[in-house]
Amino acid sequence: MRPLGFAGDVAVRARGLAKRYDGIVALDGVDFDVRTGQCFGFLGPNGAGKTTTMKMIYGLAAVQDGTLEVLGRDISRERRAVKARLGVVPQEDNLDRELTVRENLLVQAGYFGIGSEEAERRVAELLEFSLLAGRSDAMVRQLSGGMRRRLLIARALVNEPELVVLDEPTTGLDPQARQTLWHTLDRLRDQGVTLLLTTHYMEEAARLCDRLVILDLGRIVAEGSPDELIARYGQPHLEAVFLHLTGHELDR
């Protein structure tokens, strides 16, 4: 699974990452390393800078200050090459509503320049993997929320990415759909794919993440494995750590 041309064991390296939008500080000097093969979580209240960080990694937000290396390359200079090896599951559903489930995957393969025979093979595989084989000719609007999320994940895997970025992948899903999604992510990690995710659910972070950072007001306020953080701050569970570190939110 380890790709050619990528020797390092750090999938994402950020140093002094900073960004302002119209004078508002979105990110204020952030450093982190995501190791290859890990599931790495970004936690933080709304507006903490999670989505901005994700978008920088997948090329939909420009790096303003600092450096960001993704899969061993500088994202600001080699965006096209980096994006070829990434999978992206955005926060908002941006599936192609004018196409069927199967066509969404086929057209996505097309965007990556994957030949049609290979694309057909991968699409058939992904439809099975995401439990959507029975709905392959349905239009996107006919799918349930959980199915759409699974299709978004399947779409992100068409190019066999080394790193998958997931921005709040389970927000708005019912418990069953969330469980199914967690299993999907487990399987990906077992295959050696690096996962990067943001979430508001502490039990999800504790369940999935090897390491995580807690962001607040554009800065990292804590970093470690879920157990380390619980031990370090003497709290009963991750949610208590989170509230302890970002508690000022309650005063707003």
Next chain:
Amino acid sequence: MTGALSLPSLPAALRVWRRNLRVFSKIWRGALLPLFFDPLFYLVAMGFGLGTYIAHINGVPYREFIAPGLCASAVMWAASFEMAWNAFFKMEETRLYDSILATPIEVEDLVTGELLWAGTRAVIYGTTFLIVISAFGLVESGWAAAMPPFLLLGGLCFATIGLAYTSLIPKMDYFTFYFTLFITPMFLFGGIFFPYDKLPEWAQVVAWFTPLYHLVLVCRELATGPDAAAVAGNAAWLAVLTALLFSVPVVALRRRLVA
């Protein structure tokens, strides 16, 4: 940040084009009909209605005078609709552009693919209408068969103007201005329904600055037996404007979607 002048990758642009072709291949029956009836109704109302009273313009029967211009306007409407509402929808509502830009496709490729598609769609409409007017016997010269590449050029020009506008406006409501103050006046005053050579000079100058005027002249020349220099001159005007404006949607969409 990559420079504003990065050249598009044609293979990447064609992937976007192919996506649009796939969607169009499902909806073409419903999509083709309204935009096709539109110029047909004008042809009947003006050409066969008004044309009963205005027999000839510059020695050409009135119907034959306006018919090629309606090919040009079919191109204008098709490219403009595609790059106005359809593009805005993909940019702001379904966020399809975001999903495309998260693949190896960059903004300049996306813009090129969208423009090529709008141009293609414009050619489909313009050529369909050309076949109709030929069937009505309103085309005099065999040179009309050379029209499609010029319709593509015109389509690309209107597509570029349209996407430039779309990429700059904050809300869909602004399309009212685009169509009422720009597209419809061009349709009425672009030289489809009356010639400019006997009008005051200032009117000719104003017309010269509008793209439809040049596309109408190209189509009319080709349909009535062309003056090669006039065709080349008007086509060059369209090509230059298209090239000059190309970077506007690229820069604006980059600012809007990947800033």
